[in-house]
Amino acid sequence: MPRFQDKPSPxxxxxxxxxxxxxxxxxxxxxxxxxxxxxxxxxxFDTVPAAVDAPWRVEASERRTQDLPxxxxxxxxxxxxxxxxDGREIPSGHIAFANGRITSVGxxxxxxxxxxxxxxxxxxxxxxxxxxxxxxxxxxxxxxVNAHSDGxxxxxxxxxxxxxxxxxxxxxxxIARAIAGGVTTIQVLPGSANLVGGRAVTLKLRRAxxxxxxxxxxxxxxxxxxxxxxxxxxYGGRKSAPSTRMGNLAGQRSAFLxxxxxIDEWDQFRKEDQKERSEDAKERAIEKAEQEQRKLxxxxxxxxxxxxxxxxxxxxxRTWSEASDETSEPKSPKLPPARDxxxxxxxxxxxxRILVHVHCYRADDMARILALGDEVGFSVRSFHHxxxxxxxxxxxxxxxxxxxxxADWWGFKVExxxxxxxxxxxxxxxxxxxxxxxxxxEGIQRLNQEAAKALWAGRHAGIPIDTGxxxxxxxKNPAWALGIDARVGTLAKGKDADVxxxxxxxxxxxxxxxxxxxxxxxxxxxxxxxxxxxEVSQ
Amino acid sequence: xxLSRRSAMAALAGVWFAHRGGHAAEAVHTITSVRLLNPGQPxxxxxxxxxxxxxxxxxxxxxxxxxxxxxxxxxxxxxxGFIDATTSLGLIDIGLEDSTNRLTHRTDDPIRAxxxxxDGYNAGSAAVAVTxxxxxxxxxxxxxxxxxxxxxxxxxxxxxxxERPFLNEAMGLHVKLGSAHMDGEPMGRGSALLRLRxxxxxxxxxxxxxxxxxxxxxxxxxxxxLDLAVGRDVLARKLPLVVHADAASDIQRVIELAQRLSLxxxxxxxxEAWKQAKQLAAAKIPVIVDPLNNLPASFASRGARADSAxxxxxxxxxxxxxxxxxxxxxxxxxxxxxxxxxxxxxDRALEAVTLAPAQIFGQDRSVGxxxxxxxxxxxxxxxxxFELSTRxxxxxxxxxxxxxxxRQTRLFERYR
Numbered sequence: 001m002p003r004f005q006d007k008p009s010p011x012x013x014x015x016x017x018x019x020x021x022x023x024x025x026x027x028x029x030x031x032x033x034x035x036x037x038x039x040x041x042x043x044x045f046d047t048v049p050a051a052v053d054a055p056w057r058v059e060a061s062e063r064r065t066q067d068l069p070x071x072x073x074x075x076x077x078x079x080x081x082x083x084x085x086d087g088r089e090i091p092s093g094h095i096a097f098a099n100g101r102i103t104s105v106g107x108x109x110x111x112x113x114x115x116x117x118x119x120x121x122x123x124x125x126x127x128x129x130x131x132x133x134x135x136x137x138x139x140x141x142x143x144x145v146n147a148h149s150d151g152x153x154x155x156x157x158x159x160x161x162x163x164x165x166x167x168x169x170x171x172x173x174x175i176a177r178a179i180a181g182g183v184t185t186i187q188v189l190p191g192s193a194n195l196v197g198g199r200a201v202t203l204k205l206r207r208a209x210x211x212x213x214x215x216x217x218x219x220x221x222x223x224x225x226x227x228x229x230x231x232x233x234x235y236g237g238r239k240s241a242p243s244t245r246m247g248n249l250a251g252q253r254s255a256f257l258x259x260x261x262x263i264d265e266w267d268q269f270r271k272e273d274q275k276e277r278s279e280d281a282k283e284r285a286i287e288k289a290e291q292e293q294r295k296l297x298x299x300x301x302x303x304x305x306x307x308x309x310x311x312x313x314x315x316x317x318r319t320w321s322e323a324s325d326e327t328s329e330p331k332s333p334k335l336p337p338a339r340d341x342x343x344x345x346x347x348x349x350x351x352x353r354i355l356v357h358v359h360c361y362r363a364d365d366m367a368r369i370l371a372l373g374d375e376v377g378f379s380v381r382s383f384h385h386x387x388x389x390x391x392x393x394x395x396x397x398x399x400x401x402x403x404x405x406x407a408d409w410w411g412f413k414v415e416x417x418x419x420x421x422x423x424x425x426x427x428x429x430x431x432x433x434x435x436x437x438x439x440x441x442e443g444i445q446r447l448n449q450e451a452a453k454a455l456w457a458g459r460h461a462g463i464p465i466d467t468g469x470x471x472x473x474x475x476k477n478p479a480w481a482l483g484i485d486a487r488v489g490t491l492a493k494g495k496d497a498d499v500x501x502x503x504x505x506x507x508x509x510x511x512x513x514x515x516x517x518x519x520x521x522x523x524x525x526x527x528x529x530x531x532x533x534x535e536v537s538q
Numbered sequence: 539x540x541l542s543r544r545s546a547m548a549a550l551a552g553v554w555f556a557h558r559g560g561h562a563a564e565a566v567h568t569i570t571s572v573r574l575l576n577p578g579q580p581x582x583x584x585x586x587x588x589x590x591x592x593x594x595x596x597x598x599x600x601x602x603x604x605x606x607x608x609x610x611x612x613x614x615x616x617x618x619g620f621i622d623a624t625t626s627l628g629l630i631d632i633g634l635e636d637s638t639n640r641l642t643h644r645t646d647d648p649i650r651a652x653x654x655x656x657d658g659y660n661a662g663s664a665a666v667a668v669t670x671x672x673x674x675x676x677x678x679x680x681x682x683x684x685x686x687x688x689x690x691x692x693x694x695x696x697x698x699x700x701e702r703p704f705l706n707e708a709m710g711l712h713v714k715l716g717s718a719h720m721d722g723e724p725m726g727r728g729s730a731l732l733r734l735r736x737x738x739x740x741x742x743x744x745x746x747x748x749x750x751x752x753x754x755x756x757x758x759x760x761x762x763x764l765d766l767a768v769g770r771d772v773l774a775r776k777l778p779l780v781v782h783a784d785a786a787s788d789i790q791r792v793i794e795l796a797q798r799l800s801l802x803x804x805x806x807x808x809x810e811a812w813k814q815a816k817q818l819a820a821a822k823i824p825v826i827v828d829p830l831n832n833l834p835a836s837f838a839s840r841g842a843r844a845d846s847a848x849x850x851x852x853x854x855x856x857x858x859x860x861x862x863x864x865x866x867x868x869x870x871x872x873x874x875x876x877x878x879x880x881x882x883x884x885d886r887a888l889e890a891v892t893l894a895p896a897q898i899f900g901q902d903r904s905v906g907x908x909x910x911x912x913x914x915x916x917x918x919x920x921x922x923x924f925e926l927s928t929r930x931x932x933x934x935x936x937x938x939x940x941x942x943x944x945r946q947t948r949l950f951e952r953y954r
Binding site for chain 1: 927
């Protein structure tokens with residue numbers, strides 16, 4: 001709230017006097033005829049905002065400042081079976097898109113725009129581009145050689161300052177293979193060596209030489225955290241903290257409390273800065289008003305003739321002899337709190353400006369992260385891996401936390417021992433928000449198959465689920481988990497034209513993506529050779 | 539007390555007779571009206587398969603018989619039990635817990651030929667039942683570590699306590715050319731091949747005059763006595779040499795070695811094997827591949843591609859599929875489905891998970907096809923075994939109907 005408004009408070013008596021003195025004034029300077037009333041100039045001042053806002057509240061630097069308009073030629077896919085991504089389907093219909101956006105989805109063959117590429121998709125299926133919430137493509141690129149290990153800044157257990165966008169290699173041969181599997185959007189996360197691994201970035205798999213050209217402009221940032229075995233194994237092995245789950249939580253709690261302190265410091269800085277700047281601005285406004293008024297009155301005094309006026313002018317002139325025409329400089333601004341990229345990232349997470357993604361397997365580990373969030377003030381957008389999510393599915397549904405997990409991975413460590421193939425189906429039945437993720441350059445090529453396995457594991461166990469749900473697990477739900485559901489994840493007019501044409505039902509093992517469009521641009525066609533520079537002459 | 543003891547004796551006797559075969563106590567099963575998928579044969583509808591004890595007795599038409607031991611296969615598909623010849627199933631309970639690792643003979647010596655995976659196999663490992671539920675009835679269990687990791691075993695996925703789960707405790711000798719380690723450091727493949735040649739030469743020396751060796755009248759050989767004895771079996775073609783390698787150049791060197799020493803060699807992993815398809819076919823060297831491996835995961839596998847199984851098969855190479863997994867061997871059928879997606883015929887893909895691995899490791903007289911006289915390792919599916927919507931309806935191993943339960947199904951029941 002601005003502190004100085006029309007009515008000054010009693011504490012600001014100095015302003016009060018000045019304002020009262022000039023009240024009911026007005027600019028009389030330009031009057032052609034000399035008035036009997038001497039000119040008055042009231043200082044004009046508004047509340048002055050604090051000089052700067054906390055850095056995490058302004059646009060994150062990995063985001064472009066605006067959406068780039070996409071140029072793409074119109075396309076019409078007709079006679080397709082459309083799986084819309086929201087659970088619904090159109091048995092025979094069309095989808096049209098142009099300039100990066102879907103222009104029409106519906107029954108019937110549709111009407112092609114001028115110059116449109118028209119494809120008869122009879123007997124084929126169309127889905128939204130698949131979305132993977134968990135990938136290390138580009139930060140652990142292929143081939144797996146030492147030089148390509150860019151995904152874990154495992155030199156300290158809390159590194160919220162590092163960002164995957166600063167490491168993603170857009171020539172990773174895995175990218176083309178993911179696209180061939182119908183994937184159009186991925187979140188690239190740091191690995192799970194660290195309690196707080198750093199910032200994740202959401203990418204569209206556009207062809208690019210710089211990863212920045214792949215950034216999904218509208219996507220909020222992500223924060224990667226990890227609980228359980230990995231951090232304590234990595235650091236415990238070096239005899240440094242954390243070496244236990246206790247150490248894990250202590251490290252995370254301390255990090256968030258330190259970030260909370262930074263928020264407080266910023267709030268206090270901004271309050272004081274605003275007060276100082278407003279006071280300074282007022283002083284200078286008064287000074288300026290006084291100077292203007294003096295000039296007007298000097299002019300007025302040279303014109304007025306009445307005795308009373310001359311008397312007043314004589315009194316004024318005595319003060320004017322000491323007056324200066326120079327305006328004082330604005331006071332030097334107060335220095336804001338020192339930049340701290342790590343704390344700033346956590347502060348953004350505390351304020352919900354970036355979404356929190358937590359690698360967590362066991363139900364009790366997830367429960368303690370939720371308790372930590374309640375305590376220090378963050379909410380989890382998605383748990384990742386979460387093999388025991390089925391044990392706390394009601395709680396996860398109640399809190400609306402997405403669960404990014406696999407169809408059938410298990411057993412590779414103790415915290416993965418209780419994984420069951422019905423996990424996703426049970427979550428779906430409980431109205432939670434399951435997401436099929438990959439965390440794997442093998443799995444990302446077949447997210448549709450992973451969704452199908454999870455669907456049928458549930459059905460065979462007697463859990464009734466519509467097949468449309470399985471498509472949601474790789475489209476609409478991951479879009480929500482990444483905060484991009486307004487743009488992608490379902491086929492609807494106005495949404496991004498990230499569209500996959502499948503040779504057959506994508507829930508079949510034999511189905512293959514025939515065409516993949518990203519922003520309406522044909523990014524992959526069946527049979528195309530992988531296009532990364534690395535693949536040249538291999 | 540006496541009573542329970544007697545019933546325990548009776549139960550034991552039952553197990554004994556069941557395993558002897560051909561006895562009155564053995565269970566008889568008939569699956570009627572089923573669609574039969576055998577590798578190398580067209581699908582046959584309305585088939586009746588009768589098996590008694592461990593053995594398949596008849597495979598005939600129709601069969602409307604009913605009664606005890608009769609299972610209607612109407613609308614269902616019967617295949618030989620699936621086989622994954624190169625797994626680490628039952629050799630490790632938890633991937634990252636060394637205390638549960640029975641895969642590796644821990645020694646600085648990269649030559650560990652005498653090490654047998656069979657000694658570490660645990661049928662009670664939770665992953666075994668999980669694998670069975672995926673329609674897999676037999677696996678090869680393969681040791682890891684060093685250059686010559688040891689010998690694999692061929693095991694039927696019977697529940698714990700069953701007698702003789704191994705059809706062969708010395709299935710193959712495994713050489714990890716691509717991932718060989720010595721003293722904790724990766725071993726260059728040149729060094730690895732050198733050590734392999736040296737081992738085989740010394741095994742020949744040992745084999746020629748074992749008595750001299752025992753009397754300490756030989757120069758120092760490159761491996762221990764037990765290791766050398768295994769090498770001698772490899773040289774005598776009694777034991778296949780399974781070379782895990784990806785790079786085409788390495789595979790070429792292995793083909794040359796196999797021909798020079800007249801070895802029975804199998805290539806496993808083989809990401810770039812398709813580049814040597816003609817030579818492999820000519821040398822009659824089979825290849826075990828993972829159809830999901832289309833990634834240039836290392837510089838040795840830059841040529842990995844999804845259709846390598848098709849390219850190899852088309853060139854006349856015998857191809858088997860493997861997941862190379864410990865806990866998710868159940869993905870084998872999905873892997874086979876993806877090979878079909880990449881262009882391989884359905885029949886060839888079926889062969890690659892049934893008959894081909896049996897042939898490669900000399901078990902095709904027992905398993906790999908549904909035929910009279912073969913062991914009744916059978917899987918009944920609700921449809922196409924490779925399709926993701928298909929359910930495993932029943933699994934028979936050595937004629938015994940397996941319970942379709944695992945630690946995972948029990949956790950599901952607990953939390954459903």
